[in-house]
Amino acid sequence: MTSRFEQLVVDCREPRRLAEFWCAVLDYTVHEDRDGALVEIGPADLAPLAELRARAVAPQILFVRDGARRSAKNPLHIDLCPIDSAQETEIERILALGARRIDIGTPKEAGWVVLADPEGNEFCVLRSLAPGHYEE
Incomplete structure (x- = not known):
């Protein structure tokens, strides 16, 4: 099963x-x-x-x-991979929808960017899977 x-x-x-x-x-x-x-x-x-x-x-x-108000980091979060645009293009689109960038101490060289939705729930935008942006 x-x-x-x-x-x-x-x-x-x-x-x-x-x-x-x-x-x-x-x-x-x-x-x-x-x-x-x-x-x-x-x-x-x-x-x-x-x-x-x-x-x-x-x-x-x-x-x-x-x-209830949340006061700690999410113990679980969503990771997104753009499939038809560059990572930064997708980040800008999501920011325009109401997300915001947040700083949780992610190193600059990390391959992801941390955002928060309109209620502050963290999520990450990973590297793009769009043709020309992803290498295996």
């Missing part, structure tokens, strides 16, 4: 706002919205269950309202 990564749950203050941000970053769509208290997003091309069981798919992301 095996399992697959189904969804990542993010406790947040404004699920709808954060879901809209991540939809724009990942080109996902909203699959369920329970009055803004719980918002589920994922790839637009959801396949029938039998197809989903037969292949790997990107996980859904579920945003759930939680009024």
